[in-house]
Amino acid sequence: MPFLSTMSRTYTVDIKDDVWTVEVLHPKGEGKHGEVREAPIHPDAYPFLTRYFVARAQHVQRIGATTRALFLGNVATDGYLATNTVRLYAQRVSDDTGIDVDLRKCRRTHGQRLVDAKVPISVVSVVMGHASTRTTEQHYARVKHAVAVEEVTKTFNSLEEAPKETADVQMPTGFKIRLTSPSETP
Template sequence: MQSFQFLVKEGKIKSMSPKNWSEAEVREYILYCKTLMSAADMVHEINALRQLLLFIDNPAVDLCLAHNPMLKPKFKGTRRKESMSDALYDLILERSRNIDSGDFHRVRAYALVMMAITTGTRNKEIRLANVEDVDTTMWTFDIIHVKGEGTYGLPRTVPLHPDVREILSLYLILRKKWLVDNNLNSHALFPSKDGADGYLSGNAIRRIKAVVEDDLDVKFDLRMCRRTFGQKYLDSDVDIESVSVLMGHAITKTTEGFYSRKRLNKAIDNSRNSWLSSGGQ
């Protein structure tokens, strides 16, 4: 948004809304981004802008790149970073099962982190979630406020893994009491006592996550939680197409390039198992 404001102020683009951009304005935006981003980030940014504009029938990105093919970096590497180690995940899970049931703030922190890991939610998606989005009968979580909401992003439903159910159930009980104690009426899954709309800010979500970091003397970010979600499902032999859908990606290339990919040892094991099942040697 700040980039848009700067370019409008400089007279490089006419509108704050990309849906009204021409090929020339897309070019100005890409040139500006080149001064701020790495090649990997540029590829991701251009792809996201293209997807957004195509959703509203604006081919400006495609036209721009067709006439200026050198604008898009030829990035052949990967931005995929490490997911959470099994040891760290097990540490968080074990601690979540042994918290003082009356410690609202610690229970909330572990519920949030376990939700982030086991549902693959982005900061915004968990921040704006409502308590009604959680179904503790079918054990599913409806993710409504997705990335690209209102344009290319589509709501999705993910299963609530058994590992999160215990701490989530405890949190939901304590959440009700906390709302009564603070004379609040909020639909937010993780409600705010200070926010005008009843929802926590993005920074507040990170501060709650930091309670777990401080408690265990470890460091991780929410994107690592999201990568771990994808990796654990792939390691459990869920196919990449299904994992991509659960993560809210339009194409599997995004999942593999930026988040998760089947580990080599799992690929080898799966190959050997397929040989055995087919009678091969």
């Protein structure tokens, strides 16, 4: 679905079933490990992006730019952001807002929010453009320990009932069995 049109050029953010996606044509690590891919946009970004598209269209028209890039670089015709331009924009936002903008932390936050929402790490790895889940887990997002325990417990609870002998168990010295109800669990 065309979302934004300026100067006879159409920029596309695909909207399907109320989910926005954009194609990442020039990813970080392009030509090495970065993959061209479709990336879903978090719904929290929709209002900001809607305002951005309007401002972008006005800016492109005002400066007579011919770029098709969603986010403009320093040169109106080259189309894509250079790493230094991104750093410059982040610094401007930091200066204007007084908030330290660290783009690496933004990417990590995105990955961690997906994992915290229980999106499988293999899926998070793909949408982040990683070649393996190892990169995602080492540098961007990990399942938190409490969540892992909760998921394994759910699996155990869904297994066929096994006999649960606790009353007459002979525990080694120094060990105790503590029985708690689900409402007592922290």
